[in-house]
Amino acid sequence: MNTKQLRLVVAALILVNFVTITIFLVKEKRANGAGLKKEIVATIGTREISRKEWLSELEARYGKEVLKDMIDQKVIKEMAEKNKIKVSKQDVEREFRMIQTTYHSASEKKQENEKKWKEQIRNSLLLEEILTKDVAVSEQEMRNYYNQNKDLFDIPTAFHLSQIIVKTKTEAEKSLKELSQGSSFSAMAMERSIDEFSANDGGDIGYISKDDDRYPFEYVQTAKNLKVGEWSMPIKVDQGYAILKLEGIIKGETYAFQDVKEEIRRQIALQQMKVPASARTFWDEARVSWFYGKDKND
Structure with missing residues (x-):
């Protein structure tokens, strides 16, 4: 899988996670209050499906993954603050533009979701920074990577x-x-x-x-x-x-070495570590306690 294809996969995962979380949380929020048991969301002949039944099914199917994703985002922020780690607005904007240019669903009629997309990107970059903060990568190694892969850092018009x-x-x-x-x-x-x-x-x-x-x-x-x-x-x-x-x-843009130096450092460091980029690594340190217990295989 080349880098462009990988970006497509990442973009798709970001969107799927966002859509799943949004659907579940919006429905749950709307369901709170009186009339939950009586409100009907579908009728099939003489049979009915209540909002309560629907939300119970949503929780059964997606609740665990949605909650895990929400915890992961909070853990990333917690660990970033603890280690005084930040990512630049420029890095987030560059990744967002790359996703826009390579992924169909970056439709501008969905502009209201742009903030959430960028938040997902920021969290992903923060996680990479947290995971690789103690990994040393030489300047020469980063320059060699850049010179061999310059086209990966071009955003086409x-x-x-x-x-x-x-x-x-x-x-x-x-x-x-x-x-x-x-x-x-x-x-x-x-x-x-x-x-x-x-x-x-x-x-x-x-x-x-x-x-x-x-x-x-x-x-x-x-x-x-x-x-x-x-x-x-x-x-x-x-x-x-x-x-x-x-x-x-x-408009297309080509980035100089200094513009993408930190991105290169993270990518080389992650390759050296050979570990999945997962916030679950820090759950114990962040003292996570959740509804589904402590099964780390979940």
């Missing part, structure tokens, strides 16, 4: 796009006319686009860059000539014709 795909050029031209008359791009994508995956998200396909093989090469070439908020003329694709809208741009 990425274009946040939405699309509408229709079968014929006539349909595409009709869609363009309606857009010029004020129709909503996202609403039209949901109603008309034959690409179900993006249509369900209002046409949003996230960020793509020149090395992205998920979409035709013409997508990036077309995006370069658009201003944010503009849409393109129809583009011939395998499914028919695509109309693209440019939602936003992340």
Whole structure:
């Protein structure tokens, strides 16, 4: 697995953890108060499912992992404060931009979640710093790593796009006319686009860059000539014709050695240690006591 693929996996895990925790906690919060037993969330013929039953099932299925993740985040903060360890805003921003440019679900319609994404990234970097704080890595070793892997520290220019795909050029031209008359791009994508995956998200396909093989090469070439908020003329694709809208741009950036020195030190140190980056390592030191006891295999 190359570094770019690894970043995709990390991004996916961050998102999955966030979504799972959010769903569980929001439902639990809403459930508190009177009427819990009586409130019905579903009916099937004469049968009913109450909110209490639903939340009990959520806790049974996901409660342990959600609680563990919440504890881990608190442990990381506790150990970081104890050891006076911090990570820079620049490091967090760089990792966030890399995730945006490589992971589809960094949709800007989810901007309200950006703060939580960055908090997850900050905690991950703090954990790496805590784990590697006593590992010595020479300046020369770090420079050698940088010189051999410079491309890993480049953030490519990425274009946040939405699309509408229709079968014929006539349909595409009709869609363009309606857009010029004020129709909503996202609403039209949901109603008309034959690409179900993006249509369900209002046409949003996230960020793509020149090395992205998920979409035709013409997508990036077309995006370069658009201003944010503009849409393109129809583009011939395998499914028919695509109309693209440019939602936003992340400008590419290349980082010098000094910019990524600490990241390199952490990565080399973690490789030398050959241990998983887990906050569970510090549970005893942080004096964790939780609902599920002390089984460290959980």
